[in-house]
Amino acid sequence: MSEKVFASSAFNDNLDSRQRKARIWQTILLACTLLGILVLTMMLVDIIVDGAGWLSPTLFNNNHSRFPEKTGMNSAIYGSIYNVLLTALFCFPLGVAAAIYLEEYAPKSKLTNFINININNLAGVPSIVYGMLGLTVFGRMFGLFAPESPLVNFFNLPVEAGNVGGLKFNLFGIPGLIIHLPFGRSLVAGAMTMSLLILPTVIISSREAIRAVPTSIREAAYGLGATRWQMIRTQVLPVSFPGILTGIILAMGRALGETAPLIIMGAFMYVPFLPRNIWDKFTTMPIQIYNWITLPQPEYNIHLAAAGIIVLLLVLLGMSALAIFLRNKLQVKW
């Protein structure tokens, strides 16, 4: 029996050849690992060679134009910044609240288990599907407020046509608080779409930050007579805040680089002005870059695209650096 196993296991008793094989494979495995670094380097060199010469004040100050040398991405830069900030505004409270519930409140139940599986699954849904969700729920609101829809006809609602058309009213009668239903192809619709897209990431990273707070801290707070919310507010949140913040900034970086959901949601290829309010149309840096890549002239599809990518990557790099800085600066070590 044991002889048979021995024979069939292809055991090679030539130690030299086995060690030679091990050395060769070690080199192959190292090569696999270094491929990532190699590709990253090639990519950066390719982009810098193509685009560095086109970095100029014009690129930052102007908008897209028929003349490559006068073309810039001003409205795209601002559109991206507004969009990402609004996204964080929507996503932060929601994500952190869900994370607090799952870490501090949730009982071991079927519902909790289901929520966990669901969040994992949401994190794997393709971003383009979120674009379709945003288009349907925020952008069009299932057509409920389209002209001649049953709802509009029944209540005789005064709907307007246009980019952000539909029903327009002042919330609580306050003059500045204008609401459009549906949200249309607006900045606010884009930001809401993005906030749903990054929500799973924010929840997962916030949970990790909250989980890192030692149980002894919680028990000490309870021991002093704190209620659960007092314990969370005065102990858990302050201590886990740097971790939560880092997670949010990294998620904002992801939102900044995403293109597809906003295209589906209805962001514009070309917007010659800055958004004046959250109901305005907008474009973002990745969309502007995509637009240039698809144009036939090499000035656009090589040089300006690469220059735009340099700007985008610099902003992303800045955000990552900020996240790392905050983590190191504020982190509590146990």
Add this chain to the structure above:
Amino acid sequence: MQAKKSGQSEHSKLLLSEDSRRREGLIAFIFKAAAVLTILVTIGIIVSLLSETIGFFARPEVSLWKFLTGTRWQPLSSKPSPENFGILPLVGGTLLVAGVAALLAVPVGLGTAIFLSEYATEKLRKIIKPVLEILAGVPSVVYGFFAISFITPIIKTVFEGWLGLKVMYFNALSAGLVVGIMIIPMIASVSEDAMRAVPRSLREGAFALGATRFEVAIKVVTPAALSGIVAAFILAISRAIGETMAVSIAAGSTPNMTLNPLKSVQTLTAFIVQVSFGDAAAGSINSQSIYAVGMTLFVMTFVMNLISDLVLRKFREVYE
């Protein structure tokens, strides 16, 4: 505030006052609502996709059977008919790109994971892990640019210049390679986590029997971590299927039933982008068709993610 607090605790001694108990309950309810909202997102996705998909299949120009089995996808033709709404070319294009990506990313990602988990010193890990994270964080539109400006010309030189094969400017190979690069970090990091979770005692047992480091990695650690590794593969391929911008840029927009990676193909995602730029009016057949395609994409990736999640859970049960 301070005075009120101490007054309150004096008043209620150990028990909470009615007020603070109500407040505690309200806060707990708000947090729970936020967590339950994540379920609403999933429901929202399904309802959104279904709302227009149903409308799409209710049309006389479309048939569900022909949609699932048809081999011609020409939805923008002037006379829509069921023959022109066969999803297979898009699914084929998607799988071709994902297949090329997997051919690159599975061996390289697994090799990276084995190296990081079994060979690399702590110092080397500290350099390589961040590089992989950066690689995973580069926006997809940047990969698209890299594909079209760097990889495609190389493919043209090699296959057309040296081998004399016909290469289209937009081709599945370039898109597949660049998507492969995008998913290497995911395969590497998920597989590495699985390998590091394999107990040390298994490795030491093998070393004691005289195995080389490579033999330990391949014959002991990899089989022990296999379900985690498989989960990583499935997850990464699902990601490749859902990848949009790089594929739209590099693979083109010609629905093609082909296995030839040197030809242009259109993926499910690329079609959705193409129609979205065309500004299709809500309720039109074009606008509805992207929902049917989106539904197909969602179902494919959802099933793969679910399988991967289940496999990973099983794996964790074994070692934790």
